[in-house]
Ligand SMILES: Nc1ncnc2c1ncn2[C@@H]1O[C@H](COP(=O)(O)OP(=O)(O)O)[C@@H](O)[C@H]1O
């Protein structure tokens with residue numbers, strides 16, 4: 076069955092910021108334990124699309140979804156009004172463009188997701204914290220100073236801490252919104268390696284304006300333009316032999 | 332070349348002039364404050380003794396003390412804090428985190444800002460009508476405390492809102508993205524991260540309230556009182572009592588005013604001594620708040 080290899084699928088997805096029609100009839104399948112990249116020029120709707128997956132738009136008034144994002148294998152429509160956004164965020168976590176750790180200790184940052192899920196036993200939380208920090212390739216750097224403030228870490232470390240914080244919620248899908256745009260090249264390549272590593276455990280959706288990054292880390296790529304999906308295909312196909320002229324122009328750097 | 336040098340020299344001259352002017356202004360303030368304190372201390376310090384704290388007011392200046400006044404002030408401030416802090420913080424959180432931004436919240440916002448500037452005696456009149464006549468709390472500690480709570484409520488609300496507004500939205504989004512509810516986000520992030528700013532507002536409010544006389548006189552505090560309110564704790568069941576809330580009272584500034592308005596010089600010395608006491612109480616309050624804030628900052632750096 077197709078559904079078994081799919082983790083989620085956007086079907087005829089439309090999104091409105093009040094009167095602004097930001098996403099137009101988007102259809103994208105998200106494969107299980109693969110990395111799907113969203114590329115396209117600034118303002119084309121990548122972030123908007125990504126934030127539909129964990130219902131972040133529900134935090135602000137006048138936002139409206141239409142269509143469907145089906146989550147497999149449960150067959151739940153993520154954006155349905157009958158589905159509680161809190162429940163969706165329990166399953167689908169997000170790493171933001173700028174590292175945004177809480178002004179608390181490293182440990183407390185990672186422990187927050189489990190705590191929100193009602194886990195109280197220190198031993199279990201300790202284990203989760205270690206596992207998540209290892210998962211985010213940060214454990215060795217911070218294991219001796221777990222109770223120091225997260226703000227004392229470098230930018231790249233802070234972003235990996237944010238990844239660990241998301242991993243600690245054991246998400247089914249992990250969303251990344253240009254996670255390296257605020258980082259230097261070394262920190263960037265560390266995070267790219269990490270993303271490739273992580274797809275063994277979790278389905279990943281990543282927005283990037285860096286095409287090399289999309290080519291390096293992703294299995295599938297979606298190219299968006301002006302709120303529409305122009306082309307979706309396997310990453311190697313998109314970057315070597317795109318079927319749409321617009322895609323080709325974009326990846327060869329002729330616009331965007 | 333010389334033109335640029337000249338220009339820089341002129342800029343530097345103004346820079347230095349301003350530096351000197353700023354320094355002088357700061358010193359003027361400091362010197363004045365220092366002179367006031369010294370004067371108060373020289374006048375009042377010799378009068379401060381254990382007996383001064385444990386005696387009721389009296390017709391004889393050397394026997395008069397501030398027992399009823401400092402206990403009254405402490406209890407009134409307790410009521411003020413108990414009422415204004417939770418109400419002010421809750422209102423601030425509601426306005427920032429829950430209320431939709433529309434014309435109704437705009438009007439509320441403008442009104443709260445203006446309320447902070449209303450003369451304190453107006454709050455006294457309001458409290459007289461509301462608490463004394465309508466709710467029939469009497470001319471009591473409860474009424475006095477609530478009158479002062481009304482007075483500082485806008486300050487606590489505004490401080491809470493400012494502190495909350497300083498928290499970047501990315502922190503809220505981080506919390507929600509991990510599956511936290513609105514209340515969890517507020518309790519685990521918004522409140523802890525804004526505690527420093529809220530405490531500052533509370534300190535400013537309480538320091539203003541502790542010196543207020545007008546609203547307290549308006550609600551009918553006594554100027555001469557030779558007994559204490561009912562003790563809040565007792566040896567018999569149920570051990571705690573709230574009867575003190577309804578007892579008559581006086582406060583430090585009223586006691587001071589009472590003494591200053593007497594002709595005898597000895598009473599003026601009593602007033603200065605009470606002034607030192609009042610300053611000490613204010614500093615103690617500020618000290619406690621700074622201590623709490625310091626402890627918060629150790630865990631959370633903002
Ligand atoms: N809160 C908002 N209200 C109204 N329009 C918005 C809002 N956020 C984004 N937009 C608009 O939606 C479009 C897509 O934005 P976005 O998803 O942020 O693009 P991208 O992430 O691809 O740069 C843009 O035209 C942008 O101006």
Ligand SMILES: [Mg+2]
Nearest residue numbers: 121122123282
């Ligand atoms: Mg974006």
